[in-house]
Amino acid sequence: MSKQKPSIPKGTRDFGPAEMVKRHFILDTIKKVYQKYGYAPIETPAMENLSVLQGKYGDEGDQLLFKILNSGDFLSKTEEEDRHDSKTLQPKISEKGLRYDLTVPFARFVVMHQHNLTFPFKRYQIQPVWRADRPQKGRYREFFQCDADAIGTNSMLCEAEIVLMIQEVFKNLQTKKANSLDYAIKINNRKILSGIVEVMGAEGKETDFAVAIDKLDKIGEEKVKEELKERGFAQSAIDTLSPLFTLSGDNAEQMNFLKDFLKDSEKGQKGLAELNEVFDILESFGAKVPQLELDVTLARGLSYYTGAIFEVKPKNVEMGSICGGGRYDGLTDTFGLPDVSGVGISFGVDRIYDVLEELDLYPENAETSTEVLMVSFDEESWKYCLKVLHRLRTANVKAELYPEPIKLKKQMKYANDKQIPYVILVGSEEMKTGDLTFKNMKEGTQENLNAESILKRFLGYE
Amino acid sequence: MSKQKPSIPKGTRDFGPAEMVKRHFILDTIKKVYQKYGYAPIETPAMENLSVLQGKYGDEGDQLLFKILNSGDFLSKTEEEDRHDSKTLQPKISEKGLRYDLTVPFARFVVMHQHNLTFPFKRYQIQPVWRADRPQKGRYREFFQCDADAIGTNSMLCEAEIVLMIQEVFKNLQTKKANSLDYAIKINNRKILSGIVEVMGAEGKETDFAVAIDKLDKIGEEKVKEELKERGFAQSAIDTLSPLFTLSGDNAEQMNFLKDFLKDSEKGQKGLAELNEVFDILESFGAKVPQLELDVTLARGLSYYTGAIFEVKPKNVEMGSICGGGRYDGLTDTFGLPDVSGVGISFGVDRIYDVLEELDLYPENAETSTEVLMVSFDEESWKYCLKVLHRLRTANVKAELYPEPIKLKKQMKYANDKQIPYVILVGSEEMKTGDLTFKNMKEGTQENLNAESILKRFLGYE
Numbered sequence: 010m011s012k013q014k015p016s017i018p019k020g021t022r023d024f025g026p027a028e029m030v031k032r033h034f035i036l037d038t039i040k041k042v043y044q045k046y047g048y049a050p051i052e053t054p055a056m057e058n059l060s061v062l063q064g065k066y067g068d069e070g071d072q073l074l075f076k077i078l079n080s081g082d083f084l085s086k087t088e089e090e091d092r093h094d095s096k097t098l099q100p101k102i103s104e105k106g107l108r109y110d111l112t113v114p115f116a117r118f119v120v121m122h123q124h125n126l127t128f129p130f131k132r133y134q135i136q137p138v139w140r141a142d143r144p145q146k147g148r149y150r151e152f153f154q155c156d157a158d159a160i161g162t163n164s165m166l167c168e169a170e171i172v173l174m175i176q177e178v179f180k181n182l183q184t185k186k187a188n189s190l191d192y193a194i195k196i197n198n199r200k201i202l203s204g205i206v207e208v209m210g211a212e213g214k215e216t217d218f219a220v221a222i223d224k225l226d227k228i229g230e231e232k233v234k235e236e237l238k239e240r241g242f243a244q245s246a247i248d249t250l251s252p253l254f255t256l257s258g259d260n261a262e263q264m265n266f267l268k269d270f271l272k273d274s275e276k277g278q279k280g281l282a283e284l285n286e287v288f289d290i291l292e293s294f295g296a297k298v299p300q301l302e303l304d305v306t307l308a309r310g311l312s313y314y315t316g317a318i319f320e321v322k323p324k325n326v327e328m329g330s331i332c333g334g335g336r337y338d339g340l341t342d343t344f345g346l347p348d349v350s351g352v353g354i355s356f357g358v359d360r361i362y363d364v365l366e367e368l369d370l371y372p373e374n375a376e377t378s379t380e381v382l383m384v385s386f387d388e389e390s391w392k393y394c395l396k397v398l399h400r401l402r403t404a405n406v407k408a409e410l411y412p413e414p415i416k417l418k419k420q421m422k423y424a425n426d427k428q429i430p431y432v433i434l435v436g437s438e439e440m441k442t443g444d445l446t447f448k449n450m451k452e453g454t455q456e457n458l459n460a461e462s463i464l465k466r467f468l469g470y471e
Numbered sequence: 472m473s474k475q476k477p478s479i480p481k482g483t484r485d486f487g488p489a490e491m492v493k494r495h496f497i498l499d500t501i502k503k504v505y506q507k508y509g510y511a512p513i514e515t516p517a518m519e520n521l522s523v524l525q526g527k528y529g530d531e532g533d534q535l536l537f538k539i540l541n542s543g544d545f546l547s548k549t550e551e552e553d554r555h556d557s558k559t560l561q562p563k564i565s566e567k568g569l570r571y572d573l574t575v576p577f578a579r580f581v582v583m584h585q586h587n588l589t590f591p592f593k594r595y596q597i598q599p600v601w602r603a604d605r606p607q608k609g610r611y612r613e614f615f616q617c618d619a620d621a622i623g624t625n626s627m628l629c630e631a632e633i634v635l636m637i638q639e640v641f642k643n644l645q646t647k648k649a650n651s652l653d654y655a656i657k658i659n660n661r662k663i664l665s666g667i668v669e670v671m672g673a674e675g676k677e678t679d680f681a682v683a684i685d686k687l688d689k690i691g692e693e694k695v696k697e698e699l700k701e702r703g704f705a706q707s708a709i710d711t712l713s714p715l716f717t718l719s720g721d722n723a724e725q726m727n728f729l730k731d732f733l734k735d736s737e738k739g740q741k742g743l744a745e746l747n748e749v750f751d752i753l754e755s756f757g758a759k760v761p762q763l764e765l766d767v768t769l770a771r772g773l774s775y776y777t778g779a780i781f782e783v784k785p786k787n788v789e790m791g792s793i794c795g796g797g798r799y800d801g802l803t804d805t806f807g808l809p810d811v812s813g814v815g816i817s818f819g820v821d822r823i824y825d826v827l828e829e830l831d832l833y834p835e836n837a838e839t840s841t842e843v844l845m846v847s848f849d850e851e852s853w854k855y856c857l858k859v860l861h862r863l864r865t866a867n868v869k870a871e872l873y874p875e876p877i878k879l880k881k882q883m884k885y886a887n888d889k890q891i892p893y894v895i896l897v898g899s900e901e902m903k904t905g906d907l908t909f910k911n912m913k914e915g916t917q918e919n920l921n922a923e924s925i926l927k928r929f930l931g932y933e
Binding site: 014015018021022023024025029030044045046049050052053054055056057060061075076077081082083084085092094095099102104105107117118120121122126129132137139141150151159164166167173290293294295296344345378392396399402405406408410412413422423426427 | 569629806
């Protein structure tokens with residue numbers, strides 16, 4: 010074995026302790042809210058059969074799947090003529106791939122386990138996914154998704170609860186009083202978009218419309234109109250849209266406008282009725298959700314949405330959508346289980362991480378870190394420390410003893426580097442009196458206290 | 472897309488809600504203990520460069536690595552003559568692989584981040600690993616490892632704390648009074664094994680000795696002796712071993728015997744001194760560890776151990792080792808960072824899962840499940856439920872409302888299937904009086920209570 014300078018694949022990351030603490034904070038917060046609303050966890054394998062993954066994400070998606078080479082003598086089942094080009098050879102030497110998202114594996118899970126599941130089935134799933142995308146700032150080849158879906162019910166209760174879950178997650182992520190994240194929960198309904206297309210007299214072009222309108226935030230009204238024209242929409246149809254771009258007022262006022270605008274589209278009216286039901290249920294809950302904003306231009310490129318569409322957008326920090334989702338029909342159709350309607354959301358963990366960082370919203374005392382370090386001056390005091398250490402841990406205090414009685418400075422540096430908030434110093438004087446030196450690392454203050462008094466401090470008794 | 476019956480790759484598993492709750496229980500228990508002893512979490516990517524993984528696990532290990540096909544036109548960088556056999560072609564079309572364990576990625580992590588880490592560096596890591604092994608009962612192609620390692624210190628404090636962590640994990644996994652897991656924490660030291668080989672006059676054959684003696688549990692003394700003979704040990708050398716096979720008495724008595732047996736081996740004496748120090752530190756802790764058993768025949772096949780060796784073996788259930796580890800030197804040598812000593816353990820999560828299942832040790836009320844389901848009789852009472860639901864959730868009660876006011880029987884089945892312990896039924900009578908029907912699903916009893924009284928029950932006030 011030659012010595013080598015090790016590296017990791019591009020687009021992938023290591024997470025050290027400091028990052029892990031922050032990531033745990035985000036994921037645990039989301040997890041707790043999902044659980045509170047009755048969503049139960051599942052996990053699926055990282056590898057799926059390519060037959061399950063392929064054809065589900067479009068041609069581009071198929072390209073971006075990481076494929077796993079068959080084990081052993083993978084060429085043994087191929088012929089000479091299979092080996093001339095990658096496209097022919099690939100399916101013969103690779104049968105498995107890494108999951109691309111959590112939605113397709115979830116659909117596969119539901120179909121395979123349908124006879125053992127309780128419907129409506131509400132599951133959450135927090136796992137990494139892999140995409141052979143070109144790595145760039147904020148885009149990784151391995152990243153976590155954090156999904157919740159409820160399937161097997163058409164009830165708009167799910168949509169209303171999704172709104173409440175989003176609100177609760179972002180409330181719980183903000184533990185500091187000083188700073189806060191300002192955000193909008195944007196909501197729309199795919200049927201409203203279809204209604205608009207119908208009113209434009211452009212039935213059948215829903216997807217073209219969705220793709221173009223989706224860019225409004227990025228490219229502005231004029232460019233969207235140009236794109237619609239390029240995509241074959243008539244100028245008169247595009248003109249019909251104008252009032253929608255300048256639509257203002259609160260949700261109720263916009264709903265009123267749309268009721269009239271979509272009066273000739275049955276589908277549009279259905280979309281409005283669904284949306285109205287979501288608002289109604291939220292009101293019956295007695296919940297106040299000032300963040301909820303109807304946005305008729307919200308489309309989200311994904312063509313599989315059929316009802317509600319959600320997106321969360323930060324307002325006081327430059328960042329794209331940090332959470333999104335919607336209702337879909339036919340998720341499990343492709344695996345032979347038709348007529349299953351579902352609705353789901355996904356939090357963008359990496360972006361939320363950056364938002365909390367930028368706004369300095371992480372709580373100060375992280376869950377995982379050591380609370381106190383014991384520091385000793387010599388062999389004898391090192392041994393003395395062991396009993397105290399054991400006493401602290403027995404009371405569930407997260408405590409460490411520096412493993413050797415080396416130079417004080419080096420031991421203190423360890424406490425500093427690990428951001429351990431308290432240190433207990435033990436030398437010959439401390440051993441004689443039993444009063445240990447208890448140092449607050451942040452304040453720089455110290456007191457002499459016996460072990461039991463120190464313990465009480467940690468247990469919050471004193 | 473044609474309809475297909477979906478499947479998952481052999482050797483992989485889906486985990487449904489019931490399994491996830493149990494797995495979370497095990498992993499959270501281990502995680503909390505790791506944290507209490509000052510170990511901090513890290514995570515590394517699933518994919519590593521093959522240059523990092525290959526050559527670290529022996530030839531067999533290299534075979535068992537899952538390799539990822541390069542993206543895009545993977546054949547473009549190969550020549551006609553590369554394509555005749557798999558061995559030649561593989562390195563040209565695949566540069567990444569899935570991690571095989573957590574140890575090599577950890578070594579890579581330490582080397583890459585050495586300038587930002589605080590030494591001694593104590594990390595834990597809980598992530599899946601992948602091996603293209605032949606699947607069989609209890610052996611999977613994707614499974615979780617759950618490692619803790621302390622590197623950059625030679626202090627035997629780490630060994631002593633590993634013993635305490637093991638004891639605490641298995642104590643905390645046993646929440647039921649009725650049943651319990653009986654187990655031994657076996658300890659040995661690689662230097663003692665080397666000493667024995669020296670006493671046998673067979674220096675240089677440490678690995679052969681370790682491999683053979685490791686099978687003692689499975690094949691018995693006679694067969695081990697046969698294997699030693701096959702591996703070229705002289706009969707006289709094998710005879711020297713006899714007293715070790717019948718060694719009895721407590722740890723102190725065995726230590727006494729070994730002191731004499733190994734008197735001519737410096738290495739053996741060093742091993743005994745290290746072991747003695749571990750016992751000493753445990754005594755200074757004031758900890759009682761009746762489970763700790765010196766076992767001079769414990770070898771663990773892995774040749775990279777250089778000091779302490781650990782293994783946990785259940786005694787009242789048929790099962791192999793459920794936790795193992797030891798001290799190693801030179802883990803990071805291969806990546807160009809010499810002289811780093813470390814010691815670590817790994818819990819076998821899948822086996823522990825089966826042990827707890829067999830002994831019925833899982834706690835009854837699982838962390839993730841819904842505490843109460845609201846059930847309604849019609850549209851009106853369904854709406855009425857929303858306010859109560861909101862009130863419960865605001866007080867952090869995990870609560871659900873069945874999404875539609877369908878047949879009572881179907882709603883109750885949902886509660887049963889999800890093992891929800893309480894149900895609140897609301898019909899016209901309940902709405903009139905405000906006294907809701909509160910049903911204990913396990914006892915089958917029910918009471919009429921208003922919403923606030925029900926809430927108090929969940930908060931533990933009444």
